[in-house]
Amino acid sequence: MSEEKRHDGRKPNDLRPIEIKLGVNKNADGSCLLTWGKNVVLATVHGPKQMFPKHLSNPSKAVIDYKYRMACISTPERKSPVPGKRDKEISLVSGNALESAIMVEQFPNTVIEINTLIFTADAGTRVAALTAASLAAADAGLPMKGLISSVAGGRSNKQLVLDLDKQEEDAPDAVDLACAMLMPQKEIALLQMDGFVDIKETKEILKNTVKGIETVYDMQKKALIEKYPLEGEINE
Amino acid sequence: MSEEKRHDGRKPNDLRPIEIKLGVNKNADGSCLLTWGKNVVLATVHGPKQMFPKHLSNPSKAVIDYKYRMACISTPERKSPVPGKRDKEISLVSGNALESAIMVEQFPNTVIEINTLIFTADAGTRVAALTAASLAAADAGLPMKGLISSVAGGRSNKQLVLDLDKQEEDAPDAVDLACAMLMPQKEIALLQMDGFVDIKETKEILKNTVKGIETVYDMQKKALIEKYPLEGEINE
Amino acid sequence: MSEEKRHDGRKPNDLRPIEIKLGVNKNADGSCLLTWGKNVVLATVHGPKQMFPKHLSNPSKAVIDYKYRMACISTPERKSPVPGKRDKEISLVSGNALESAIMVEQFPNTVIEINTLIFTADAGTRVAALTAASLAAADAGLPMKGLISSVAGGRSNKQLVLDLDKQEEDAPDAVDLACAMLMPQKEIALLQMDGFVDIKETKEILKNTVKGIETVYDMQKKALIEKYPLEGEINE
């Protein structure tokens, strides 16, 4: 694999710059504003709270109601505010991933609302949203087994790279693999991929992606420790 | 202000002819058919009655469910039966205005359904509907602090006028101010305006509109006294 | 009435070939796959079961929730998956017809879900679906006063015929009469017709249709007796 510079100057396994702001939303129980390259996403957590209508609640655990939403203004062409199939699928798998980290069995019959809103989109929005949502859940003080850390890896123009932006994702040979892990346990909680890649490269992409997830996890931890000096330590 | 005749022969502060029929709808608890110039509107009241789903009811008062609807056949071009943002906004502010007159706290956990349907529209439909709805509420025997009386004032072709019709509302300099008052207390319960008018004229339009509301109130009282000779007196 | 052969070789009162498979759907309480000429329809029954939201249930009987649905792939032009007015009307009248056969008063506060899905449509889909649904209800062991048997009769190209296919239904003089009867009681449970036909011919069409229904009933009985040798006898 060549080690050519990418169009924005990054090395293959470089992530775009990530900036984390916790507790930005005064009204939410927990919140996080995350900028990840050009992506801008806000995540909030409300709950656990009573669920209506009641017959949809679960007597053995909290229901995670995760919403992945792209603002109308997040894409070159104005996006319709009505959620499409893609939005619904990402909401489902992202909520599932977070559920693996939150101790939902402590809150039967309730709902935990996790809302993410992407203001600007430049590829990798689902992993950015999930990374922010996990931080918002921690910021809300929800009991968690760990953090969900997430990044995308893949291939673009014959090079294996981490954290593809839109231009890289539009390459004809692009492979896009979104992965989220429960950290520090290193358990894969979300994994989606599209492409056409042999098994050897697939494993390499996975390996790179796990490395990227560790980097994201370190940034998440740092942000939490800065805001919650004590709790941050306990989290380990 | 010049005192030119308007296109339909009215003087500036003349209202269009108003005709009120109470109790026209045998199935409703209260009803009113109102013709106001070319506008034709039917208002019905059902309730208070049990609210479903229950979690939307209010333990301290009745919920007012006001619907402002224009029939498909009410406008030159056939209107879609699906309510738009304008319909929803007018429903909200009109229901709010009526709530200020109805003693909702006497009926906790219930809903009072107020439906208005405009068959023919010629500007001023929201004030016509609200005036009719208030009469239907009185006809239903709901305990009320007073009546809601409503009219629109404004400017058209450089003249300050009351009760604009569609042709006047389409003037390039048109100002349209819809106002409803709790009567006889003279408290403003609905106020909406669009235009571009200096403060002095604004105050004059408001003053004229209040006068028009008194005229509407007199007609409402007369209609109620005719139907309910005794109660009508008590209402004062 | 001439006794010309029809375009597919059938005599006027011939039905298209009907094939019945009971219990095809392992997950349903009762099911039936029915092919009727080119029509292919699957009917399933689930319930009685608890109804949500509760305020829609009926304290004196089970609610029959019948769905008539055409698959997107059932018509020459791909059909939208969103049910239209026609689908809703047929669902209503078919559910009503089945309700006359099922002892709904034995299951207050519950819902019985009856789903029919037409995979291939060639005219007569509503009677095919209803015939299948009645068999699925019997297969589910629901207590029934009898079976619902159904067929369409009518006129095509100046000839009175039974069980019109699409080509016959498209004739300019076509009359289409869908009829379902509670059998063996011979009570009419569904009747819909469109056309332009004098009273004498109407009666003749009705008479022919009743004959066709008896044929369908015999096939239904045969299929049930084959699967349930004992119960089938009791059903008489």
Add this chain to the structure above:
Amino acid sequence: MSNDNETMNLLAAQKVKESLKSSKRLDNRDFNDFREITIEKGVISSADGSAKVKLGDTEVIVGVKINVGEPYPDSPDEGSMMFNLELSAISGPDFYTGPPSLESVEYGRVADRAIRSSECIDMKKLSIISGEKMYMIFIDCYVTNADGNLIDAATIAGMAALLDAKIPKIDENNKIIYGEYTDQKLPIDMKKIPVSVSFENIDGQTLLDPTAGEEFAGDTRFSVAVCDKNIISFQKGKTGTLSLDQINEMCEIAISKYDQIKKKICDLK
């Protein structure tokens, strides 16, 4: 104060049944008589045609709107027609203002089929440019007081409004000029006016033109639309059943009512 509708409906049904024991309808009508019918045309100034129909205490208002649209691929030389019926809280306490109820869908479709099957409107004359432009007729029916037999009331009002309608002017691009009319009426064949006649079956007795109370008492509706001596549509409604003889008898009665109702519709000025 609002009444508990279901209890009220049960009480109304009981009264009807009690009276039927001595073969009497509560309003003393003959079993096969319509209630008084009044038809008023031109009641909605914003519609291209309109009518208000009272059938006893049942009241409906129908407006017709004529638009220009693209013809359907399978009928490039024909106009189109759409009948829409709306039930809302304004119609009565059993209805709710919201998405169309199944009942309103059924009633609207039955009225639509009666008019469509009669072929009273010459759809070919509503073509403007073959395959490109045609007149679309929208018939919107609002039930302003529901006291039974909405199907017949809606069908009568629909026909009256169609007969009242004027065709609007169109510009050189075939767009409607709102508020301006040609002197043409819709191409309606007066010999093909459809009439709908509905019955309610209560414990074996069939009542023509049922009131709401009679509908609560019965479990079987039957509507037959006729055109002169012809049957043009059937609809059995609700969960009850009928015998073949009952159907045949109701068809005969419906045909016997044709002239009376048709005259009502056609004699209007």
Add this chain to the structure above:
Amino acid sequence: MSNDNETMNLLAAQKVKESLKSSKRLDNRDFNDFREITIEKGVISSADGSAKVKLGDTEVIVGVKINVGEPYPDSPDEGSMMFNLELSAISGPDFYTGPPSLESVEYGRVADRAIRSSECIDMKKLSIISGEKMYMIFIDCYVTNADGNLIDAATIAGMAALLDAKIPKIDENNKIIYGEYTDQKLPIDMKKIPVSVSFENIDGQTLLDPTAGEEFAGDTRFSVAVCDKNIISFQKGKTGTLSLDQINEMCEIAISKYDQIKKKICDLK
């Protein structure tokens, strides 16, 4: 753990009322003062224009998108404008992410009317080909923290985003070339910038620019949009009532605030 919102809101309202007994707002503001306003432009790189506005703890983000579309039949030579406001769980615990709430519809329409009535945008200059093509301006407002007075915040942010917007390039078929811009700004008349000023009435006292707590304490909202010395729109909100004198007084106060807010909007780079 989440709080019971209604109880929280009641407590917040009580504190506000307690303080008002001694004529004090909880944040010690004068009754007729705005909270601190900060406006930041160009915050959304994917929008054609954008702004983030903070009004105390209320925060909204507005993005402007410019598309090409077909003009409305009644204004063939004009562009169009649409203001959309979204409240969701992200805005605060009283809101729900789903179909638009009535509140969000009302707020969005009031902000839309303020901008529209000011006639600050020259719609004629947004025509591309008469009757065929024009620029459509979409203004999308996201409330990212709701602490009262969303209408004023949305109107300020809407104007700031419009002033920030660049017109995108179009190709020979009048389709947008995404990501490429002309050097033209939107045709906005700086003399007609609208300013919305909202009040909450609590037990007879009117407070300008209410916080969420003050809104919970009151039952009457009044918003007046002004343009220099002119009134351009009114909206009375909620279930309370106002006197004519109160309305007149609030109009005067709103006009007195015009220059301060307009300067904030226009002085941005």
Add this chain to the structure above:
Amino acid sequence: MSNDNETMNLLAAQKVKESLKSSKRLDNRDFNDFREITIEKGVISSADGSAKVKLGDTEVIVGVKINVGEPYPDSPDEGSMMFNLELSAISGPDFYTGPPSLESVEYGRVADRAIRSSECIDMKKLSIISGEKMYMIFIDCYVTNADGNLIDAATIAGMAALLDAKIPKIDENNKIIYGEYTDQKLPIDMKKIPVSVSFENIDGQTLLDPTAGEEFAGDTRFSVAVCDKNIISFQKGKTGTLSLDQINEMCEIAISKYDQIKKKICDLK
């Protein structure tokens, strides 16, 4: 009489787990074996191509419809493809006939991505007139009996129906002539047929092609679509987690299954 589904599902799950303690599946299958697969083509005469697939007791029916439409702006020279999967009460007692469930959206999108990523359909050959007309392929999948592993069944049936499909004739205006066909099949590269292989993880053991009971017992689904020796898509489903080693191992297993399943799909007449 209907069973309480949740209790039934729990019981089914318990049985599966009990059996797995002695490393046995209830149907005695090897952990990495598919159930018996039967594929039948041409089952829906009204579709342009169709197939019924049984995977054990799981049964799905797929129909393909080919329409003519306008190409997307970003691919003016290509046709389009859409995969839609429907779960309803007909599929099983855990589903409801109504708006699409999240599950049906997920399953449909995973099957869609498997077929899309394989690039087995030459989309360029589906262009009719560049930028104006192209063939749109609609793939509709109905689950007629849900007994686990719907994703693999849907993907197999989708490919079989695509291979069965004939391209309809079009007239001089590029409109479909319904019921008439060219002698052309869809441009599908037989070397790129995708195969989806799904696993359920139950207490650390991964079972290929899980039944519904096994799905109730597990909390983690993993689907990998392969094309020869290549990976073309992944989807981890449900709330459980997996290790990197488990993923790698399942990829190897999936590739080892490719020839068997591909042969099933391609050998059909």
